[in-house]
Amino acid sequence: MAPAxxxxxxxxxxxDLPEGHPFGAHNLPxxxxxxxxxxxxxxxxxxxxxxxxxxxxAALGSPYGTLLARPNLNPLxxxxxxxxxxxxxxxxxxxTVPAHRETVRAHLHPLDSVALHLPFEVADxxxxxxxxxxxxxxxxxxxxxxxxxxxxxxxxxxxxxxxAGTVVVSGTDVVRPSGQxxxxxxxxxxxxxxxxxxxxxxxxxxxxxxxxQGTSVPLAGYRDHVFGICLLNDWSARDIQNWETVPLxxxxxKSFATSVSAWITPLDALDAARVAAPERTVPLLPYLDDSxxxxxxxxxxxxxxxxxxxxxxxxxxFSGMYWTGAQMxxxxxxxxxxxxxxxxxxxxxxxxxxxxxxxxxIEMTWxxxxxxxxxxxxxxxxxxxxxxxxxxxxxxxxxxTRVGLGEVTGRIVPAPVAP
Numbered sequence: 001m002a003p004a005x006x007x008x009x010x011x012x013x014x015x016d017l018p019e020g021h022p023f024g025a026h027n028l029p030x031x032x033x034x035x036x037x038x039x040x041x042x043x044x045x046x047x048x049x050x051x052x053x054x055x056x057x058a059a060l061g062s063p064y065g066t067l068l069a070r071p072n073l074n075p076l077x078x079x080x081x082x083x084x085x086x087x088x089x090x091x092x093x094x095x096t097v098p099a100h101r102e103t104v105r106a107h108l109h110p111l112d113s114v115a116l117h118l119p120f121e122v123a124d125x126x127x128x129x130x131x132x133x134x135x136x137x138x139x140x141x142x143x144x145x146x147x148x149x150x151x152x153x154x155x156x157x158x159x160x161x162x163x164a165g166t167v168v169v170s171g172t173d174v175v176r177p178s179g180q181x182x183x184x185x186x187x188x189x190x191x192x193x194x195x196x197x198x199x200x201x202x203x204x205x206x207x208x209x210x211x212x213q214g215t216s217v218p219l220a221g222y223r224d225h226v227f228g229i230c231l232l233n234d235w236s237a238r239d240i241q242n243w244e245t246v247p248l249x250x251x252x253x254k255s256f257a258t259s260v261s262a263w264i265t266p267l268d269a270l271d272a273a274r275v276a277a278p279e280r281t282v283p284l285l286p287y288l289d290d291s292x293x294x295x296x297x298x299x300x301x302x303x304x305x306x307x308x309x310x311x312x313x314x315x316x317x318f319s320g321m322y323w324t325g326a327q328m329x330x331x332x333x334x335x336x337x338x339x340x341x342x343x344x345x346x347x348x349x350x351x352x353x354x355x356x357x358x359x360x361x362i363e364m365t366w367x368x369x370x371x372x373x374x375x376x377x378x379x380x381x382x383x384x385x386x387x388x389x390x391x392x393x394x395x396x397x398x399x400x401t402r403v404g405l406g407e408v409t410g411r412i413v414p415a416p417v418a419p
Contacts, residue, residue, distance in 0.1 A: 012048050045406075138363070235256065
């Protein structure tokens, strides 16, 4: 559970928000919250308030009351696309129709008075590697005498299975992980806390509708199965990861913590932000081919900001991601692997073409050789204990508005003292 949200100002009246407020009625992201001393329940953010969705549904005699009066989003996720659209339509009416105003007001809570929780029960977690710029940067760092991208990279979305049990909500402290590490000059591996702790700026996709084992989800099935997106920081211990990765890939260097935002933005709130993916430079196999003239754009124009100890250090653009959420989902299931309600898959680190658009410290500092110089004179190659990292984002909304995606934040705390 994350601590209660804090605010330095009095919450705005949710019915008198400034025009274009990023959490206006055009957005309505879902989360799970609890007022002081009460149990968690599904909420919807409106301005600087959170609406008790189940309570207002019951008060207005809505048939969705039992679906929303739950301690997490999983029942709503499992209900499917028709229900998602119907509930969103109902919520929009509840917060915009003047006749409902006083009923709704009775079930609004100031955001800074509640605790926010992990919004859904995570079933499985898969992390992809979908940014060509990020993959190329790491290739140049670690394989300077080879082509930056491996031969398979432009033929399929590369990914690995992570650990669902260590996905935590924004605001949860991140304990520095310990494990084996070995520098090239070391005669043997040593054990201890990671000294190259990093971030990975990502977007997470939250699966609602499951699929049967032995079947696959085509590109066109993306919006039938994916409920919404969230911000995601897949913390990475680069030194542990580097020693363990060959030959099977990430394990302890990635499994200790993955932070997600407290708010899940439904796909229906992001229609104005949809963009085409970058031009493909290698022909794709049919199950991944999104080049048809009538194919729906599955990319998103998300504007992301990365802050370290309150200072902006990068602004990675999501619109340039080579692989889309639809392609990642199609690839994840093409072998017949089933989807479960609550599955989460991440985009992998988001990086742009410019130095101020890189989504990880290993890229920003070029593996620690070019430390970040913060405004207070402090330098950072990788994360130190006490550092606080915050990812925030918005997307273009209808009529020139902005859709806020909230934020995901985490503070690094020291590794436990070894016994």
